[in-house]
Amino acid sequence: MKNISIEFPGVKALDNVTFTTETGKVHALIGANGAGKSTLMKVLSGAYNHYTGEIFLNGKKVTIRSPKDAQEHGIQIVYQEVDTALIPYLTVAENIMLSEIVHHMGKRQFVNWKNIYDKAEQILASMHVNVSPKKLVSELTLAQKQMVLIARSLLQQCTFLILDEPTAPLSLTETEELFRIVRDLKQKNVGVIFISHRLPELFDICDEITVMRNGQFVVREKIENTTPNKVVEYMLGQKLEEQFPKYDVAIGQTVLEVKGLYDTGKIKNINLHVKEGEIVGVAGLVGAGKTELCKALFGASKIVSGEIVLRGKKLTLKSPYDAVREGIALVPEERRKEGVLVQESVATNLSAAYLNKFSKPGGFLDFKGEKQKAQEMIHILGIKTPSTETKVQNLSGGNQQKVAIGKWLVADAQVYLFDEPTKGVDVGAKKDIFELIAALAQRGKAVIYASSELSEIMGITDRIYVVYDGEVVKELETKKTNEEEILFYSTGGK
Structure with missing residues (x-):
């Protein structure tokens, strides 16, 4: 890709970027949020057509202005937001074989369903993915959905496969499974472009790395010639300081207490408590039940038995509305699906959790007040956005996450639940x-931090509950434990 530039209203997303890779190699594309890596790959996969610059394959200039163009040249992409690329009410096989089904229907031919299911089964088997082709996509885990998308890409003659944040939703074993597939593809002379923020895994799986910053190309290096610290310095344009803030916070009274909590599916007999100014970690592998616990505490899933007590008052949470009214806030894992309104402006999102603060008599909104508060939050949170009116879908992932958190700072809750x-x-x-979360604790808020990133749990929490298969299996004091011990209990160790 040569001298690629692209602009969106108010944002120059790519500025004369050159990117080179080849088949049979795994190439990492990395940069801070908003560096332009996803945008560059959307150009290559035909999602954006209003760019300037040229693309060459095998030294020959090619035209890629639509996803169809890209696919004809063997370029496939698996996006980070897997749900947007799959049809939930169709089966695994129907999703994998989608283009073939559409092709037959377009020609008004009958679809040979046995053939469709056989082919899907063969490709899943070749990837060692143990999922029934007859299962509905809506019943799959995030990791399985990703495997379905990769299977679909491989079915169509694939020369280059772009994986955008592929391991973000995956557990350790699922990540290893994905890496096995990536190594297989490399053997078959497919070029894999890997966008990720997890440096250790890039150094494990990639041959080369390209770093971008602020929409520009910074450096391309062979993996063996660089180090994680060097890469971070390229990304940030400066040396990396201490990541986790160090504050002394006086721990106060118990704010939230959970006793014997069961939901309809995953979580069973959960007991935990959080005090004022305390950051409590909920650690566990992907699928352990951390998300389900957060949703139950936020009234978003049905509680079968047990108690949730807030400052001595027993709560009945029938919906998130009840939770918000009682002062409980959730920043969910699936931010685009559940944490922000992607089609709305930054200002609308930031005021969404506490609209009555901005409502005038007669049910009218105080737009001026809303805009002022939004500007204040953009400044406090360091949200990179051209204006308060920019649609949230045009922001980078990290900035979307800041908006998802920001709306709860406007609402001023008592208990903050952070899920990944x-x-x-x-x-x-x-x-x-991390600074934001530490500042909440300093203000005496109770914080629950659910994550499968053990280094973060160790870096930011005071106490840790380890969850395995829907149950709390161990309570640990952060100062007196280490990542190995947490991992031992996370994997079912007794």
Whole structure:
């Protein structure tokens, strides 16, 4: 890709970027949020057509202005937001074989369903993915959905496969499975372009790395010639300081107490408590039940038995509305699906959780007040946005996450639940999020921090509950434990 530039209203997303890779190699594309890496790959996969610059394949200039153009040249992409690329009410096989089904229907031919299911089964088997082709996509885990998308890409003659944040939703074993597939593809001379923020895994799987910053190309290096610290310095344009803020916070009274909590599916007999100014970690592997616990505490899933007590008052949470009214806030894992209104402006999102603060008599909104508060929050949170009116879908992942958190700061809750808050967020934005969470604790808020990133749990929490298979299996004091011990209990160790 040569001298690629692209602009969106108020944002120059790519500025004369050159990117080179080849088949049979795994190439990492990395940069802070908003560096332009996803945008560059959207140009290559035909999602954006209003760019300037040229693309060459095998030294020959090619035209890529639509996803169809890209696919004809063997370029496939698996996006970070897997749900947007799959049809939930169709089966696994129907999703994998989608283009073939559409092709037959377009020609008014009958679809040979046996053939469709056989082919889907063969490709899943070749990837060693143990999912029934007859299962509905809506019943799959995030990791399985990703495997379905990769299977679909491989079915169509694939020369280059772009994986955007592929491991963000995956557990350790699922990540290893994905890496096995990536190594297989490399053997078959497919070029894999890997966008990720997790440096250790890039150094494990990639041959080369390209770093971008502020929409520009910074450096391309062979993996063996560089180090994680050097890469971070390229990304940030400066040396990396301490990531986790160090504050002394006086721990106060118990704010939230959970006793014998069961939901309809995953979580069983959960007992925990959080005090004023305390950051309590909920650690566990992907699928352990951390998200389900957060949703139950936020009234978003049905509680079968047990108690949630807030400052001595027993709560009945039938919906998130009840939770918000009682002063409980949730920043969910699936931010685009559940944490922000992607089609709305930054200002609308920031005021969404506390609209009555901005309502005038007669039910009218105080737009001026809303805009002022939004500007204040953009400044406090360091949200990179051209204006308060920019649609949230045009922001980078880290900035979307800051908006998801920001709306709760406007609402001023008592208990803050963070579910994988740094998923798909770069080093710089992570640091901002940790600062934010530490500042909440300083203000005497009770914070629950659910994450499968053990280094973060160790870096930011005071106490830790380890969750395995929907149950709390161990309570640990952060100062007196280490990542190995947490991992031992996370994997079912007794």
